[in-house]
Amino acid sequence: MSKVLSISGLTKTYRGADIKAVDDVHLEVRPGEIFGFLGPNGAGKTTTIKAVVGLLRPDAGRILVDGVDAWESPLEAKRRIGFVPDTPDLYEKLTGQEYLTFIADVFEVPATERAERARELLEMFALDGAVGDLVQSYSHGMKQKLAVTAALLHRPRLLILDEPMTGLDPRSSHLFKEMMRRHCDEGGSVFFSTHILDVAERLCDRIGIINRGRMIAVGTMDELRRQAASESTLETIFLELTKE
Amino acid sequence: MSRQFWAVLKAMVNSSFGVSVARWRYLRRRERLWEPALVVFGIGTAVAFFGYGIYRLALAITGVGLAVGQPELGLGMAVVISQMLVLLMGFFLVVSAFFFTRDLTALVPLPIRPGTIITAKFVTVLLWQYITVAFVFIPAALAYMAYVPVTLGQVLVAVVVFLLIPVLPLAISAAFALLLMRGLGRRHRDMMFYAGSLIFLGLILASQVFTGGLPSDPADLQRYLEEMISGRLGLVQLMTRRFVPALWATLAVHSFPGWESLRNLSYAIGSAGAAVWALGRMGNRLFYRGLIGSDEAAGQRRQVRRRAWGPQTAVAARALVGAPSTALAALVRREWSLLSRTPVWMLNNVLPGLLMPLFMLLPFVLQNELREMVARLADNPGLHTVAALALAAFLAFVSSVTGIAPTAISREGGRLWISRVIPQTGATQLQAKLVLSIAVVAVTAVPTVIAFAVILRPPLVHLLGGTIIGLVSGFSVMVIGLRTDLSRPMLRWQDPQEPVKRNLNALVPLGTVLAYVALGAASYTGLDRLGAPGLLVYALFTAAGATVATVAYRHLMSRADELFGRLEV
Numbered sequence: 001m002s003k004v005l006s007i008s009g010l011t012k013t014y015r016g017a018d019i020k021a022v023d024d025v026h027l028e029v030r031p032g033e034i035f036g037f038l039g040p041n042g043a044g045k046t047t048t049i050k051a052v053v054g055l056l057r058p059d060a061g062r063i064l065v066d067g068v069d070a071w072e073s074p075l076e077a078k079r080r081i082g083f084v085p086d087t088p089d090l091y092e093k094l095t096g097q098e099y100l101t102f103i104a105d106v107f108e109v110p111a112t113e114r115a116e117r118a119r120e121l122l123e124m125f126a127l128d129g130a131v132g133d134l135v136q137s138y139s140h141g142m143k144q145k146l147a148v149t150a151a152l153l154h155r156p157r158l159l160i161l162d163e164p165m166t167g168l169d170p171r172s173s174h175l176f177k178e179m180m181r182r183h184c185d186e187g188g189s190v191f192f193s194t195h196i197l198d199v200a201e202r203l204c205d206r207i208g209i210i211n212r213g214r215m216i217a218v219g220t221m222d223e224l225r226r227q228a229a230s231e232s233t234l235e236t237i238f239l240e241l242t243k244e
Numbered sequence: 245m246s247r248q249f250w251a252v253l254k255a256m257v258n259s260s261f262g263v264s265v266a267r268w269r270y271l272r273r274r275e276r277l278w279e280p281a282l283v284v285f286g287i288g289t290a291v292a293f294f295g296y297g298i299y300r301l302a303l304a305i306t307g308v309g310l311a312v313g314q315p316e317l318g319l320g321m322a323v324v325i326s327q328m329l330v331l332l333m334g335f336f337l338v339v340s341a342f343f344f345t346r347d348l349t350a351l352v353p354l355p356i357r358p359g360t361i362i363t364a365k366f367v368t369v370l371l372w373q374y375i376t377v378a379f380v381f382i383p384a385a386l387a388y389m390a391y392v393p394v395t396l397g398q399v400l401v402a403v404v405v406f407l408l409i410p411v412l413p414l415a416i417s418a419a420f421a422l423l424l425m426r427g428l429g430r431r432h433r434d435m436m437f438y439a440g441s442l443i444f445l446g447l448i449l450a451s452q453v454f455t456g457g458l459p460s461d462p463a464d465l466q467r468y469l470e471e472m473i474s475g476r477l478g479l480v481q482l483m484t485r486r487f488v489p490a491l492w493a494t495l496a497v498h499s500f501p502g503w504e505s506l507r508n509l510s511y512a513i514g515s516a517g518a519a520v521w522a523l524g525r526m527g528n529r530l531f532y533r534g535l536i537g538s539d540e541a542a543g544q545r546r547q548v549r550r551r552a553w554g555p556q557t558a559v560a561a562r563a564l565v566g567a568p569s570t571a572l573a574a575l576v577r578r579e580w581s582l583l584s585r586t587p588v589w590m591l592n593n594v595l596p597g598l599l600m601p602l603f604m605l606l607p608f609v610l611q612n613e614l615r616e617m618v619a620r621l622a623d624n625p626g627l628h629t630v631a632a633l634a635l636a637a638f639l640a641f642v643s644s645v646t647g648i649a650p651t652a653i654s655r656e657g658g659r660l661w662i663s664r665v666i667p668q669t670g671a672t673q674l675q676a677k678l679v680l681s682i683a684v685v686a687v688t689a690v691p692t693v694i695a696f697a698v699i700l701r702p703p704l705v706h707l708l709g710g711t712i713i714g715l716v717s718g719f720s721v722m723v724i725g726l727r728t729d730l731s732r733p734m735l736r737w738q739d740p741q742e743p744v745k746r747n748l749n750a751l752v753p754l755g756t757v758l759a760y761v762a763l764g765a766a767s768y769t770g771l772d773r774l775g776a777p778g779l780l781v782y783a784l785f786t787a788a789g790a791t792v793a794t795v796a797y798r799h800l801m802s803r804a805d806e807l808f809g810r811l812e813v
């Protein structure tokens with residue numbers, strides 16, 4: 001089965017830093033799966049995600065998005081990705097509607113499709129009443145929802161979210177989980193990083209754990225338990241694998 | 245002054261002047277050490293270029309003043325002009341510092357009186373104003389010293405006067421900003437910005453009407469001056485009567501030592517101190533009323549609308565994401581929306597380009613004598629080419645002060661991730677930025693070209709020659725500015741003022757235009773000596789400008805994707 005995301009040998013060292021932020025990372029995301037990407041602060045999660053979506057140029061390694069090399073054919077790769085960053089830093093001086101129109105235009109979403117898709121997503125996130133307001137008047141959660149709406153507008157094969165649950169209320173958090181599952185049910189895949197281990201344990205089909213820039217475990221919950229030789233929760237496994 | 249005030253002021257000055265950043269970058273990390281050298285070189289060049297010109301002008305005016313027994317004429321004019329500049333430009337600076345900076349979200353919750361915040365912000369803006377004042381006052385003071393022997397005490401008084409010059413006009417601007425903001429509220433910030441612009445223009449008009457009372461012809465001016473001196477009013481008093489503090493400042497220096505000097509210095513110090521004190525009091529009463537409460541209004545409006553809308557119909561949903569347009573059009577629209585809705589960007593990137601032609605042209609509109617004198621000169625066919633090249637230089641200069649292109653990448657800041665994840669090439673995204681810059685420069689060029697045509701009534705070939713050379717040169721200036729910003733953008737900023745006000749990239753186009761003007765003047769002198777006709781001059785200048793523009797644009801486009809891909813957020 002072809003992989004929606006395939007990362008091999010990804011390495012990145014920031015300018016002026018002595019340590020590699022990510023070091024020879026390998027991982028794959030399969031069609032229709034939710035892949036949770038876990039790790040302590042500064043482990044390399046965001047660096048990996050930024051390299052995948054084209055925000056950071058890796059020093060070495062290869063990233064294939066749906067079979068397309070993300071750094072050789074970046075536009076083709078980007079068309080297949082929907083990305084939501086850890087902080088929803090959107091254009092504050094645009095209205096929600098203007099932002100979505102902009103995204104629909106640059107992703108060349110057909111006229112017939114964009115209205116229906118927008119209606120569906122805005123209703124789902126209860127943003128339909130606020131979409132005419134400037135983004136600067138939105139709460140954190142509303143900005144996060146708008147960012148997800150924009151990311152899903154072009155029906156990407158791969159949805160990438162960096163810490164999507166941070167700062168969300170329980171209802172919004174529930175909505176996000178529902179949205180991720182629905183995206184996979186519709187044939188897409190989700191790759192997201194999180195610190196919330198309960199969510200990862202219940203939601204993810206497979207989980208990868210990164211520590212100090214290196215992948216230390218990848219697999220389903222059962223596979224992780226086998227690797228850790230433990231029958232306990234993801235939290236215990238995570239703490240065991242990442243302990244100093 | 246409370247300890248709180250000094251703490252807030254220190255933080256603001258550190259942030260506004262980039263003291264902490266500079267210390268961290270240049271002293272601790274020892275990075276980009278060429279930047280301070282570039283700043284010194286840039287400022288040095290500007291001081292040498294403009295400062296010397298102002299000094300020569302001040303010498304001439306002081307000479308005229310000395311001839312009629314008033315050597316303080318140049319000094320008085322310098323004080324008036326400085327205070328006018330601070331009054332007019334200061335309004336926008338205080339509005340942006342008081343109401344549009346991001347530090348407000350951190351400052352407002354602190355247990356500090358609003359008057360303390362306002363006063364600290366006022367002092368921070370004031371420190372910037374000394375740069376403007378220095379450009380005008382110091383050359384005039386040097387010119388005064390060239391004619392009149394001065395004592396050390398007089399120099400010290402002049403220093404005090406220099407420090408006092410911007411205080412009162414800036415306090416007036418700040419008070420006006422507080423009152424206006426109180427009336428309009430934060431929700432109407434954009435509207436306030438435009439209202440402020442109109443008032444700003446009104447003040448310029450008023451100042452031009454004031455100076456419009458002076459004859460333009462040098463011979464008439466001499467006679468007029470003599471009449472003034474021998475008449476009821478001294479010339480300095482006439483010049484400064486709209487700004488009495490300017491008279492106090494001038495007489496404090498000129499009458500030193502003596503009772504009159506002390507009296508006028510006391511008035512100047514007293515009025516400045518009273519203004520700052522009053523501003524603090526006003527800040528306590530008005531600042532938060534203009535600032536707070538906007539979000540509540542937004543939330544209320546949103547809830548009302550949600551109830552009114554109900555579930556979206558298919559028709560309404562279609563309107564939600566608009567009709568499709570090309571990616572380039574969408575990118576241009578985004579650029580314009582963000583620029584036009586961020587007042588500090590409009591103020592720094594668009595307003596100078598719009599105001600500069602108006603500022604230059606108003607004297608011609610308001611002063612019949614000046615207009616007629618220029619028209620007489622324009623009848624001389626030998627000056628048509630010079631005038632057309634001056635038009636070209638002016639258009640290119642306006643392009644350089646319109647800082648849209650050289651700050652285009654920097655302005656994206658933390659939002660650059662959006663540009664990086666959308667499936668559009670770097671070349672397309674840069675084209676969109678250039679299109680907006682060209683559009684704004686084209687708009688600012690229209691009044692200049694029309695006024696040039698109306699005042700000088702040049703033959704069409706000269707009008708077209710100057711316009712084409714100016715626009716072509718302006719285009720290359722924009723491309724060079726954008727290329728610079730692409731190489732080293734200032735992406736890490738919290739306050740939207742930073743990428744436009746503290747961005748060295750914005751100086752590159754100005755330096756480029758100065759080089760163009762120097763090269764153009766030398767080339768024209770050579771061509772004129774060879775007896776080259778105007779048409780040939782235009783053809784050669786256009787060809788040279790088009791070559792530079794084409795090479796610059798092709799270079800930018802050829803490296804666009806690579807350089808855009810290197811930008812890391």
